[in-house]
Amino acid sequence: MGRYVIRRLLMMIPVFIGTTFLIYYMVYQLGGDPISAMFGDRGADPVFVAQKRAELHLDDSLIVQYWYYLKGLLQGDFGTTLNGIPVADELKRAFPISIRLALVAFAIEVVIGVTAGLIAGLKRGKFADSVVLVVTLVVISIPVFVLGYVLQYFMGLQWGWFPATATPGDPTWEDLILPGIVLGSLSLAFVARLTRTSIVENIRADYVRTATAKGLPRRRVVTVHLLRNSLIPVVTFLGADLGSLMAGAIVTEGIFNVDGVGRLIYLSVTRHESSTVVGAVAALVMIYLVMNLIVDLLYAVLDPRIRYA
Amino acid sequence: MTTNQLTKTDAKGTVPGAPLLEVDNLHVEFRTRDGVAKAINGVSYSVAAGETLAVLGESGSGKSVTAQTIMGILDMPPGVITKGEIRFQGRDMLKMSGEERRKIRGNKIAMIFQDALSALNPVYSVGFQLGEMFRVHKGMSRKDAKAKAIELMDLVKIPAAKQRVSDYPHQFSGGMRQRIMIAMAMALDPELIIADEPTTALDVTVQAQVMDLLADLQRERNMGLILITHDLGVVADVADKIAVMYAGRIVEEASVHDLYQRPAHPYTEGLLASIPRLDLKGQDLYAIKGLPPNLMRIPTGCAFNPRCPYAQDVCRTDVPPLHEVAPGRGSACHFAKEVLDGNRG
Numbered sequence: 139m140g141r142y143v144i145r146r147l148l149m150m151i152p153v154f155i156g157t158t159f160l161i162y163y164m165v166y167q168l169g170g171d172p173i174s175a176m177f178g179d180r181g182a183d184p185v186f187v188a189q190k191r192a193e194l195h196l197d198d199s200l201i202v203q204y205w206y207y208l209k210g211l212l213q214g215d216f217g218t219t220l221n222g223i224p225v226a227d228e229l230k231r232a233f234p235i236s237i238r239l240a241l242v243a244f245a246i247e248v249v250i251g252v253t254a255g256l257i258a259g260l261k262r263g264k265f266a267d268s269v270v271l272v273v274t275l276v277v278i279s280i281p282v283f284v285l286g287y288v289l290q291y292f293m294g295l296q297w298g299w300f301p302a303t304a305t306p307g308d309p310t311w312e313d314l315i316l317p318g319i320v321l322g323s324l325s326l327a328f329v330a331r332l333t334r335t336s337i338v339e340n341i342r343a344d345y346v347r348t349a350t351a352k353g354l355p356r357r358r359v360v361t362v363h364l365l366r367n368s369l370i371p372v373v374t375f376l377g378a379d380l381g382s383l384m385a386g387a388i389v390t391e392g393i394f395n396v397d398g399v400g401r402l403i404y405l406s407v408t409r410h411e412s413s414t415v416v417g418a419v420a421a422l423v424m425i426y427l428v429m430n431l432i433v434d435l436l437y438a439v440l441d442p443r444i445r446y447a
Numbered sequence: 448m449t450t451n452q453l454t455k456t457d458a459k460g461t462v463p464g465a466p467l468l469e470v471d472n473l474h475v476e477f478r479t480r481d482g483v484a485k486a487i488n489g490v491s492y493s494v495a496a497g498e499t500l501a502v503l504g505e506s507g508s509g510k511s512v513t514a515q516t517i518m519g520i521l522d523m524p525p526g527v528i529t530k531g532e533i534r535f536q537g538r539d540m541l542k543m544s545g546e547e548r549r550k551i552r553g554n555k556i557a558m559i560f561q562d563a564l565s566a567l568n569p570v571y572s573v574g575f576q577l578g579e580m581f582r583v584h585k586g587m588s589r590k591d592a593k594a595k596a597i598e599l600m601d602l603v604k605i606p607a608a609k610q611r612v613s614d615y616p617h618q619f620s621g622g623m624r625q626r627i628m629i630a631m632a633m634a635l636d637p638e639l640i641i642a643d644e645p646t647t648a649l650d651v652t653v654q655a656q657v658m659d660l661l662a663d664l665q666r667e668r669n670m671g672l673i674l675i676t677h678d679l680g681v682v683a684d685v686a687d688k689i690a691v692m693y694a695g696r697i698v699e700e701a702s703v704h705d706l707y708q709r710p711a712h713p714y715t716e717g718l719l720a721s722i723p724r725l726d727l728k729g730q731d732l733y734a735i736k737g738l739p740p741n742l743m744r745i746p747t748g749c750a751f752n753p754r755c756p757y758a759q760d761v762c763r764t765d766v767p768p769l770h771e772v773a774p775g776r777g778s779a780c781h782f783a784k785e786v787l788d789g790n791r792g
Binding site for chain 2: 342348442
């Protein structure tokens with residue numbers, strides 16, 4: 139087990155270098171001059187521009203630029219934005235917000251998704267099952283931005299159930315409910331369907347019949363024996379999903395004005411802030427890798443037949 | 448004062464003097480989209496304490512469905528019990544509430560399944576699964592239940608029970624797993640055990656050990672045992688009486704000795720003839736011609752008539768009732784006498 143974890147952690151190094159380089163390269167290829175972007179239409183003092191370019195290694199080749207960047211990164215220096223704000227500060231501000239949003243979305247998708255899937259699976263072919271199947275299909279088919287604006291309009295503005303937009307800078311938990319629903323909706327639909335399929339598959343399993351034959355109450359048969367086994371594939375999905383929930387909130391954060399990582403990346407791309415983009419993405423990649431490792435380890439805990447060596 | 452003598456019960460709610468279990472004219476069918484499959488068509492048998500009844504029959508004969516109906520673990524729907532009674536200690540279980548039946552399951556009637564690997568939950572340790580019996584039925588603490596689980600594993604002769612109690616089912620061999628199934632069934636000292644092909648999934652060398660263990664425990668504890676099998680060899684060693692099933696009916700009922708001596712139903716005769724025999728090495732094995740009937744279209748008259756060498760016109764029109772053909776043995780055949788005498792009509 140320990141060796142397995144170490145091997146997995148070592149494997150993160152090439153993945154980390156590869157992804158950061160790729161992002162760095164892509165932002166580089168976006169073209170445009172960050173210095174002139176800084177000054178807009180006003181034009182700039184050529185001496186200052188030259189000094190700034192040297193400071194940011196902008197005249198060096200891509201590889202050299204990346205090397206400087208990576209060196210800084212390994213020393214914990216994410217670089218600075220063109221305005222002179224440390225990228226690390228930007229990330230420190232944005233990440234907690236995105237993590238909070240991801241947790242809200244995650245909680246919603248787990249609780250509602252698993253419950254809906256369980257009910258649908260137990261009542262296969264009945265009315266409740268059809269409702270879950272149709273609703274999840276609709277959710278899967280609707281693009282996030284449509285769902286986002288529709289829910290914002292009705293639940294936020296018309297009915298006033300939840301705040302329609304988040305408080306700028308520091309959104310409260312309440313602010314995050316509506317964006318959380320939108321962000322989690324797609325995964326919720328998948329979780330519900332995955333749980334349902336898994337329940338349907340396992341409900342006829344021999345060990346469930348054994349549990350009944352042991353005289354266990356129905357509730358215990360379903361929760362301790364049936365649900366526990368059925369959740370193994372669902373947990374795998376959820377783990378991978380938690381990583382992408384943190385990264386994939388660009389649209390949702392935009393609609394609800396949440397100042398998280400998604401918005402930070404979006405704004406940085408439009409401003410050619412390569413160091414911010416790469417820093418944010420690198421952090422996301424790390425989160426994603428760690429989440430995946432945790433899921434794989436959790437998998438072995440959930441299913442004792444799996445052992446890592 | 449109770450006015451009805453027949454249902455007078457003692458303090459434990461049981462009718463004194465009644466056999467342990469009586470299945471009385473049970474009918475079960477499966478209603479599916481494709482039609483109605485009549486799985487059990489009037490099965491009656493009884494088991495007394497300390498007695499072993501072997502239920503013999505090929506797949507689809509209804510032997511497992513009967514067992515599942517007794518246990519109350521039949522999938523309903525599609526299964527429907529259309530008629531009959533199942534009296535346990537004199538009380539009809541089919542009239543009990545779900546909660547009453549649950550308290551009997553595992554506690555008074557326990558079941559041993561065929562394939563222990565799939566019948567045990569793969570994600571819980573065997574100690575947990577054994578202990579669950581005590582925790583749920585007796586309200587024991589986790590710790591006490593674990594101690595009980597170790598005791599049970601010792602009882603079924605699993606070596607190093609203390610060390611192995613936390614192991615998972617996949618870490619045991621097939622024979623050891625089946626011992627754990629037996630331990631689970633024995634946990635609460637039930638009155639009746641239903642063993643559904645308990646040795647079918649095992650190596651031949653292990654089969655005998657597991658069967659002996661089961662038979663020993665049954666004798667020690669004076670339990671009733673319903674042994675469902677299609678293995679005539681297993682039956683001969685342990686059973687007191689045999690019920691042979693075909694197409695959801697009992698076609699012959701006899702003591703083991705009588706049945707092996709001389710069958711009273713053509714189907715049993717065919718079964719016995721199809722046992723491979725060393726002294727007939729090199730010759731073709733006997734096989735009953737034809738296939739078991741489709742339960743959605745059971746032949747009119749005797750269900751066995753299309754495959755029966757004795758069949759006459761009456762077999763195609765009239766269902767032969769199970770009737771006594773000799774003291775203590777019954778046969779559902781119009782020509783039981785001829786079969787008994789060995790005169791193929």
